[in-house]
Amino acid sequence: MLPEIFRSILWSYNFEKCDPKKMKNTIITNAVNYGTFSHWRWIRSFYGSSVIEERLHKMPSSFRDSVFQLAEIFFSK
Secondary structure, X not given: OOOHHHHHHOOOOOHHHOOOOOOHHHXXXXXXXXXXXXXXXXXXXXXXXXXXXXHHHHOHHHOOHHHHHHHHHHOOO
């Protein structure tokens, strides 16, 4: 189960049914785009920097320009 802090960035989903393993891409994308550093730290500890970095480079258009470069630095290996 996801920490309660994710409820605000996953508002369009049934939060109680959000599975962090099955919804990995959605959670990473929403956390990077709309989350705080608390969200970023959680996804880094749960998924690992390499998984997030791969997602950033695989689908860069999914991320807001204003956070993309900072996310690249934060999640770099």
